[in-house]
Amino acid sequence: MFCSFVRLAAPIAAALLGIAPISTAFAEDPGLWKVYNETLKGAKYVDLTHTITPNIPVWAGFGKSRFGQAAAGTDLEGFAKKGDTFTYEKHGFNASTYDLATDQLGTQLDPPAHWAPEYAAIDEIPATYAVRPLVVINIEDKVKTDAGYHLQVADITGFEEKHGRIPEGSVVFVRSGWYKKWPDPSLSTTRPFPGVSLDALKFLHLERKILFHGHEPLDTDTTPTLEGEHWLMHNGFAQAEGVANLDKVPETGALVAIGYPKFGGGVGGYARYIAICPPDWQYGVTVGAVPEAPLQKFDKPLHFDDKAGMRIR
Template sequence: MRRPLIALSLLVSLVCVLPAYAADNTRLWDVYAQQLKGVKYVSLSHVIAPNIPVWHGFGPSKFEPAIDPADGHAYTYAKDGFEATRYTLATDQLGTQLDPPAHWAPEYPSIDELPASYTLRPLVVISIVEQVKKTPGYSLSVADIEAWEKQHGRIPEGSVVFVRSDWSKRWPDPALAALEHFPGVSLPALKFLHEQRHILLHGHEPLDTDDSPNLEGEAWLMHHGYAQAEGVANLDQVPEVGALVSIGFPRFRGGTGGYASFTAICPPDWPHGVVADPRRDAPLPRSDKPLKWDATKGVRVR
């Protein structure tokens, strides 16, 4: 009778352990249900379109309906039951971007080699809006960072620091790409953030880190193995402290730049953003204005 008793004892022990294991195994679901389900989400990325600002050295991009290579006809809802788009993108430095260090330094990671741990981080937003109103080419300084910390506390290690300048409020005016002076981030500030505060990366609204003749900030970042975000938007809609940022990007093989999706995750009582809504998010709402190809704009519109 010993074997049945031993088996029964093991079964009882297993039954007692399983609930505790299951509860521990789903603790992240509990975090979502208790802490994240009611938060506000704010997109920090621009929509990519053919006419958005881009450096003249890259040239324009083009959107077209995808075609069947067998007969050259463009796929249509009426004939084929679906439509698709062909994107001729002049560069991977387009719109809101995540720059891997390989953009300037081939010995460092390309976009497909960035670790999955970039996905979610604490978000710090430092505003230089008032300084930019007086000096359009103002750059974030170490003093600005220290003033932020005096008010909000030390910048968390491994966080993402976005610099708000409101430069992006003129987007998508193509003239933005031709401005001689624009808000930047100084080299001392970059060194302080990375070497003293050990952040993951910083981001800025313009399409370059600074307007120095040799782009000294970007050069230093890339040649020291740091990534950066460019073309960030809507920083006036997120808090300076307390939010998270979700980072998404396509992993092009050997890519030296990346189209990025940054989303701020803000407290539930934050006045901006949208809340996850199962009645709206899936299935998505039906529009009474179907998408149609607009040849004059070179995109689909409603």
């Protein structure tokens, strides 16, 4: 709308002021708007993120998280008394409380400070992580015959023989199929599970110089010392855990957008990963294909369900 207005208004203004017409180049989409309109607007978007609820699988050492309904923390004259739970009916709005037992919950971005305090915490991850080329290496067939299979260097070089060299600075996600049983609580204690070998991690970071890797399970490997995660964190590398829907994105040619809360000094990060796939990809949604502004109106309103421990429809 703004660009159309400029195209119409510029010649009129030029005539009234007696100056030369504005350059046609100036009226084109400026900067990266052109990239959005010509490429990203028609792309397919696939969410690679699990929804956080009180009952999702989590390492037993962290305990249980709880969701609740926010209440007034002080007397609000004529509106609410201290301790009153906010409701749509009485106050016109609602709010939630989250007692999260850990920042290692659900789909994550692990900053290296999770293990190594001399390296970056979650709020110190640079903004340049936001959008990167996405590579997906599929080991699902091998996991079907060996539930504890870990990505090997041979899997990476085999991938490159088919698809070409992994781009420097890219994000590499390892598809294992583990996520398909989510949110079965037994996932947090089921052994063995698929992982990524230390040799593969070193190859990806030191030889291919990727930004970070990610995997579907909640741990990097099954060694007694978690050697892969230990090496990553103590060398300043981040990683993604609990990634979902990797069977719904292409192995090459997509981007990944990354978002996460910026907790000061956070040593874990609840993350959201969105794959941005080519327009002809079979999965995902395009801009404008679903309600966005305004967002969808549902037949059933949200309400707090004591049994579920959260708001549901």
